[in-house]
Amino acid sequence: MRRRHAVLGLLAVAACAPAGIPPGAKTTVILVRHADRAGEILNAQGKARAANLSEALVDYEIDAIYSPDILRNLQTAEPLSQARGLPVSVIAKERAGAQMSRAHPNGTVIWIGNKGNLRTIWEELGAPGAAPQEYGEIGIVTLGPTGPPEVARRVVLP
Template sequence: MLFSSLLFLRLWRWLLPVCVVLLAGACASVEPRKASQPAFTTVYVVRHAEKDPTPGLPDPSLTAAGKQRAQTLVDTLRKATITAVFSTATTRTRSTAEPLATARQLPVQPYDARQLAALAARIRREYKGQTVLVVGHSNTILETVEALGAPRPVPAVQDSEYDYLLQVRIPQDSTQAASAVARRYGVR
């Protein structure tokens, strides 16, 4: 009995410091939970709202219905934490982007619709883990989705369709593919 007690004490003297070191290491590796960066960068892509249909206008403005749709976009994205707004240089795209940019106190940043790869690279680099809005044209919004690395969520956007709201999710993990979904907003 005395022998087993002495053995236990010797073992305990050796085991106790080891347990303390292991416990301290485990506690040190547990950091307070920080607000982590979202796992995705989210990009909303929309076409400009309804434009003046008068033939031959070089830079048509929005119709009353288009102005209403631009306002509806603000309401539609009210829960999204938009941190940047991009628009081409036309009156109709800027007029679609401005109500949301104004509501969020953000500038409307211009981009060149012929340089979609540059826009996509900028969003990936400067807005990682954030949510942005891109306003383009019927012949550029699906190409924007593709430039962001996602497949087209619809085969085409007709010239008469102004109500698509495309949502692209770009994973922070570059081994995962980007995805896109299409939904409609406002009055069709």
């Protein structure tokens, strides 16, 4: 009888995890839109905003920085990468939330993305409300072992 209750308990925890996210993951995923741009590259305001990203996240011990292979995203990530001594890992945007939470089930990661993939990852993580869409918006999604994800928000100024 105890074994049956334990199995049912594990199934209940697994049911709370969004699809593709490891059951019991305690990952914090920070989602940021690339900084302000002119065409495909950051403009002066975007470079300033990218330089201030590390300070806006000073309270977070970041384990990994992720981005798709898009120049403006990589330019946004570069100052954070240098400040934290972490490389920028380029991964596909498809199922990025699951990839990051599997790689860091008890860690904190950041995704420097674009409007579309930010919405997709936000939904993939099961986060309530709207994904960050404007320059400088930061959405922080914390996955817990049970219950819905918790969301916090910040802004990085230029």
